[in-house]
Amino acid sequence: MRIATWNVNSLKARLPRVLEWLEMAQPDVLCMQETKLADDQVPALDFEALGYTVLHHGEGRWNGVAIASRCGIDGHASGFGDIEDPYVGDARLVAATCDGVRIVCVYVPNGRAVGTDTYERKLAWLHRLREWLETHHSPDQPLVVGGDFNVAPEDRDVYDPAAFEGATHVSEAERKRFEALKEWGLVDAFREIYDSDRLYTWWDYRAGHFHKHLGMRIDHILVTEPVRARLRYALVDRNARKGEKPSDHAPLFVDLAD
């Protein structure tokens, strides 16, 4: 079973690239973030033509999350439900069960700048995510949280820690909230496979950062122990960041044994 996550930065603008990637990489499940679509704007037929069913949660313009699956998609859920959402109104969480694995697709708020209100609510959102997991799920069940976490967990996950001093994505508080998710019972699947630094999932569009390989590892696939036991492979497909009209994120996927 191949499970992928990709911040597509507008599914409308990125549709040809996403369809091309589905055909090439053949994931069974793809979590998408920043679709920037309303539910009724989703190009469902384009996905169906490739064998995928899409579950979308979005209000249009900003945010928007979706799961495309070709191995079943049941038990739809979106948002935090009864748990207070610090970004209420934004579409940042959608979940479904695909072939026995609970898939949670998240788009963690960016936070903009340390000390701002949006940053404080980013911290709160990450805390609420753990609360939501505690309320609705168990570390004993096969579960995957895939998405754009907007957190680089360690210094080796950014191109130059000095350049990010005082910035979001690397602050102690953000990393603590990210660690708290792992403490609940999740493992960073990518780090189970790779130990190197300079492995990124996002590169700024500006100033030729991709070309200079100045990026950050902020997209993650976190898995519970039953999924970790099946983990065989992980990869960031940097080729998807090249060429015409790329997203600023590359897709990340994991392969699980049957």
Place this chain on the structure above:
DNA sequence: ATGGTAGCGCTGCTA
């Protein structure tokens, strides 16, 4: 030199 690019949508916000 507080820059640079992309998306949405038409003004400036978000990332």
